[in-house]
Structure formats: structure tokens, C-alpha cells
Amino acid sequence: MKRKDFLQSVLGASAFFGLSFTSLGPNNTAIQDLINNTKRDIEGSMFGFSTDPIPKVRVGIIGLGNRGNTLLEMLQYLIKNDMAEVIALSDIKVEKVNKSAEKLAVWQSKKPTLYHKSKIEWQKLAKRADIDLVIIATPWDLHTPMAIYCMENGKHVGSEVPVASTIEDCWKIIETAERTKKHCMMMENCNYNEEELWVLNMIQEGVFGDITHAEGAYLHDLRALMLHDTYYEGQWRLHEHAERNGNFYTTHGLGPIAFYLGIGRGDTFSHLTSMSSRELGLSIAAKQYKHPIQAYKCGDMNNTLIKTEKGKTILLQFDVHTGRPYSRINKITGTKAVHDGYPSRLYIEGEKPEYWGHNWLKDEAYNEYKGKYQHPIIKKLKTVSQGFKQGHGGMDFIMIYRLIRCLNLGLPLDINVYDGVLWSAITPLSELSVAANSQSIIIPDFTGGTWRKENPLEIMREV
Ligand SMILES: NC(=O)c1ccc[n+]([C@@H]2O[C@H](COP(=O)([O-])OP(=O)(O)OC[C@H]3O[C@@H](n4cnc5c(N)ncnc54)[C@H](O)[C@@H]3O)[C@@H](O)[C@H]2O)c1
Numbered sequence: 001m002k003r004k005d006f007l008q009s010v011l012g013a014s015a016f017f018g019l020s021f022t023s024l025g026p027n028n029t030a031i032q033d034l035i036n037n038t039k040r041d042i043e044g045s046m047f048g049f050s051t052d053p054i055p056k057v058r059v060g061i062i063g064l065g066n067r068g069n070t071l072l073e074m075l076q077y078l079i080k081n082d083m084a085e086v087i088a089l090s091d092i093k094v095e096k097v098n099k100s101a102e103k104l105a106v107w108q109s110k111k112p113t114l115y116h117k118s119k120i121e122w123q124k125l126a127k128r129a130d131i132d133l134v135i136i137a138t139p140w141d142l143h144t145p146m147a148i149y150c151m152e153n154g155k156h157v158g159s160e161v162p163v164a165s166t167i168e169d170c171w172k173i174i175e176t177a178e179r180t181k182k183h184c185m186m187m188e189n190c191n192y193n194e195e196e197l198w199v200l201n202m203i204q205e206g207v208f209g210d211i212t213h214a215e216g217a218y219l220h221d222l223r224a225l226m227l228h229d230t231y232y233e234g235q236w237r238l239h240e241h242a243e244r245n246g247n248f249y250t251t252h253g254l255g256p257i258a259f260y261l262g263i264g265r266g267d268t269f270s271h272l273t274s275m276s277s278r279e280l281g282l283s284i285a286a287k288q289y290k291h292p293i294q295a296y297k298c299g300d301m302n303n304t305l306i307k308t309e310k311g312k313t314i315l316l317q318f319d320v321h322t323g324r325p326y327s328r329i330n331k332i333t334g335t336k337a338v339h340d341g342y343p344s345r346l347y348i349e350g351e352k353p354e355y356w357g358h359n360w361l362k363d364e365a366y367n368e369y370k371g372k373y374q375h376p377i378i379k380k381l382k383t384v385s386q387g388f389k390q391g392h393g394g395m396d397f398i399m400i401y402r403l404i405r406c407l408n409l410g411l412p413l414d415i416n417v418y419d420g421v422l423w424s425a426i427t428p429l430s431e432l433s434v435a436a437n438s439q440s441i442i443i444p445d446f447t448g449g450t451w452r453k454e455n456p457l458e459i460m461r462e463v
Pocket residue numbers: 062063064065066067068090091092093096118119120122137138139140142160161162187188189231232233234392
């Protein structure tokens with residue numbers, strides 16, 4: 001959508017609902033950003049973008065907390081096989097970089113340089129001429145400034161989720177990647193999970209027919225971890241829940257769905273509406289913990305509905321305040337089949353109306369589909385990765401393996417800059433909709449119309 005049309009539609013929508021921008025309160029800034037940063041022209045599409053092969057990828061990691069350490073471990077196989085090498089590590093805590101360096105010393109003889117003396121020492125890492133790829137695993141608000149700084153300094157970037165937290169930052173990431181011609185991959189590991197890859201493979205092989213609807217989520221009881229004194233450095237995650245309201249963790253559910261639906265590859269998100277429930281779970285827990293912050297703006301459950309340009313719908317949920325079993329839902333509905341996750345179940349439409357109906361496949365038939373449509377990369381990497389740490393049941397290893405191997409071979413990355421930015425943008429847009437009584441919000445087109453082309457899904461056909 002052109003800047004003028006987009007402006008009109010946002011202004012029109014707000015006039016229709018009797019809202020002025022100022023009535024949106026704190027989200028006034030967000031809507032202003034949305035308007036001010038609506039895309040003009042693209043500076044050269046990054047679809048299918050690749051660079052010269054990098055036979056051994058030289059890596060720097062910023063942020064060595066929970067996630068940074070897991071990502072470091074995922075590199076072990078690649079280091080051992082001369083495909084990657086860790087050059088430098090950075091964190092604001094000296095004990096964290098030291099611990100990670102000790103871990104690395106077990107499988108890499110060359111010692112990394114450590115940066116830990118200030119909040120901006122990571123910039124020294126980003127400026128080094130002997131690093132190709134910077135992996136970022138810091139709190140959310142640092143992802144965009146770090147990613148941009150790294151690209152400006154000639155580095156490819158692998159950023160933890162989400163890659164951006166405001167619409168303005170989404171545009172900055174796109175513009176920087178297009179101008180500097182650097183990869184900026186948001187490392188959404190759930191796109192590499194065995195179940196999601198199996199479903200994707202079945203969709204690509206036509207098992208589902210035409211897709212109409214999908215559901216995804218991040219339903220994960222994080223109360224104890226968020227309220228823990230030291231689990232998240234400085235309790236950064238808890239502060240997000242005190243200050244904002246919407247879906248903060250869109251990408252684990254939405255990333256795989258975007259691949260199922262061909263988003264950026266013939267379809268794109270058109271608009272969304274979002275609604276949060278009242279907040280109870282985290283504040284009750286905070287009282288039990290006698291935590292000084294006992295009021296939280298983020299509702300316990302956020303429901304966001306997204307419609308695509310081609311008429312598909314998506315329900316996306318977010319709840320980390322409630323005691324419940326973990327789920328990303330992973331539901332996909334097509335004209336010939338339905339999948340529902342947690343636990344995984346498959347329905348295949350019978351050929352005649354008398355076979356239509358009410359039952360998931362029984363174990364034997366389900367397992368037949370499991371075997372027949374297992375994704376090729378799972379088959380290959382299950383053997384390759386034996387004896388190495390897997391991370392979240394294997395998906396973390398496959399993600400890092402693919403990122404490094406694509407750089408080694410000079411192939412396009414599986415998740416391009418437009419994917420990561422679009423999946424991340426749902427957070428600020430959900431906040432905007434929640435603040436405006438679930439007003440329908442147009443989702444910007446970050447690709448400059450390139451989504452209309454049947455761009456191939458680069459993912460994992462070559463390894
Ligand atoms: N994909 C997944 O499955 C997954 C799982 C867990 C976390 N994450 C993501 O990883 C990121 C980090 O989460 P976490 O659980 O590891 O949090 P964490 O608090 O354990 O780690 C963040 C680290 O960043 C460091 N840091 C903060 N400011 C810094 C700065 N200026 N310079 C250098 N280092 C700095 C902190 O000291 C800390 O060690 C988040 O974006 C989170 O959403 C993803």
C-alpha cells in the first residue's frame with residue numbers, strides 16, 4: 001500500500017471509530033510511528049538474497065544469558081567440522097562471558113576476545129574486521145539498535161526474537177538491510193521443529209488442499225521465571241509486562257504459520273484486530289512472591305486475529321501469566337486436511353461424504369503420514385547431530401546449522417529480513433489495536449509489493 005493510501009486508511013479508520021490519535025494515550029506514539037514510517041520504495045529486494053560463500057563463518061555473540069549459551073552450544077558441531085569459529089563474546093556481566101568462554105574452550109582451541117566492561121562494549125565486537133556474523137541474544141529492546149549497528153559495520157546478523165519492537169524499528173531494519181546488503185535473519189527456531197516441518201512438507205505436497213485458517217500461540221507459564229531475581233538479567237521481561245499490553249511474543253506461533261500460508265510468497269498479512277483479557281495471573285503471583293511490582297498492564301490472554309490478502313485467517317494467542325501446559329497450538333485447516341498440535345493430531349478428508357467427519361486419524365494411519373512426509377532435513381540432520389546438544393528437541397540445532405551452512409555455501413537464508421520484521425510487527429500493532437478497543441489495524445507491507453510474486457520458500461531444500 002502506498003504511503004498516501006495507508007495514511008488515508010488509518011485516518012479513515014480512526015475517524016470512523018470516533019478516535020483521535022490523542023485518545024489512544026500511550027499508543028499515540030505507536031500510531032504516529034506507523035504513519036510516519038510507512039514505506040515508500042524499496043532499495044532492492046532482499047528476497048533470494050545471497051552473498052559469496054564464506055567457507056568458515058567467523059561468529060561474534062552478544063548476550064550470554066540463557067539463550068546466548070544455548071546458541072553457543074548449537075555451534076559445537078559446526079566448529080568441530082571447520083564450518084564456523086567463535087571470535088568474540090560480549091555481555092555486561094563478566095562472569096557470564098567467562099563461563100561461556102570456558103564452555104567454548106572444550107571444543108575450540110582458539111580463545112575468543114571477551115567484551116564486558118560497559119553497556120556499549122559490544123560495539124567493539126561489531127566493529128571487528130574479522131567477524132562475519134553477529135548473533136544477538138539480549139533483551140528485546142536492544143535487538144534493533146544492535147542489529148542495525150552490526151549491519152552498518154558490515155556484519156550479517158542473526159537476531160533473537162523479536163527482531164524489532166516498534167513499527168519505526170521495523171522500517172529501520174528493512175532499510176538498513178536493503179542498503180547495506182547484509183543478511184538480517186530473525187532466528188525463529190520453531191520454524192525448524194520436526195512437527196512444523198512435517199506439516200509444512202505436507203502442505204507443500206498438497207495434502208491439505210487449499211488453506212483457509214490457522215491458529216498459533218505462545219502459551220507458556222513464565223510467572224516463576226519472570227519473578228525470579230536473576231533468571232532474566234535485571235528482570236527485563238517482567239518490566240515489559242508492567243508497561244505494555246498486547247501480544248509480545250508473536251513469532252513462535254506465527255513464524256511456522258507464515259510459512260504454511262506462503263506469506264511473502266504470494267500472500268501477505270492485510271489487517272488485524274486484537275483483544276486482551278483482564279490481568280490477574282501475574283499480579284496474584286507477584287503478591288505471593290512479595291515482588292515490589294504488583295500491577296501489570298499486560299492482560300493474561302491476548303487474542304489477535306489476522307486476515308491475509310488472499311482471505312485466510314489466523315488466530316494468534318499469547319498467555320504467559322496462567323498455570324497451564326505449554327502450547328503453540330499449531331493448527332492448520334485446509335480443504336483436504338486439518339492438523340492440531342499439543343498433542344499432534346491429523347484429520348484427512350475421506351473421498352466420499354460418508355467418510356467426512358469427526359475423527360482424527362488413528363495411530364497407524366497417523367504414523368504412516370508421519371513417515372511418508374517427514375521433512376528431508378530432519379532425516380539428514382538426525383544422524384549428523386547425534387552426540388551433540390540439540391536445543392528444544394532439535395530445532396535449535398537445525399536452525400543454527402541452516403544459518404551457518406547457507407552462509408558457507410552462499411545460499412539465501414531460510415528466514416529473510418521481511419519475514420522477521422513482519423512477524424515482529426504484529427506486537428506493536430496488537431498493542432495499538434488493544435488500546436483502541438480492538439480497532440482494525442492495517443498491517444504495513446514491508447516488501448514494497450514483492451510479496452505478490454511467488455518467491456520460492458528457500459527453506460531447507462538444499463542442505
Ligand atoms: N527462541 C527461543 O526459543 C528463545 C528462548 C529463550 C529466549 N529467547 C530470546 O533470547 C533473548 C534473550 O533472552 P534470555 O532468556 O537469554 O535473557 P537473559 O536475561 O538470560 O539474557 C540476556 C543477556 O543479555 C545481556 N545484556 C544485556 N544488556 C547487554 C548489553 N548492553 N551488552 C551485552 N549484553 C547485554 C544480559 O546481561 C544477559 O546475559 C530474548 O530476546 C528472548 O526472547 C528465545
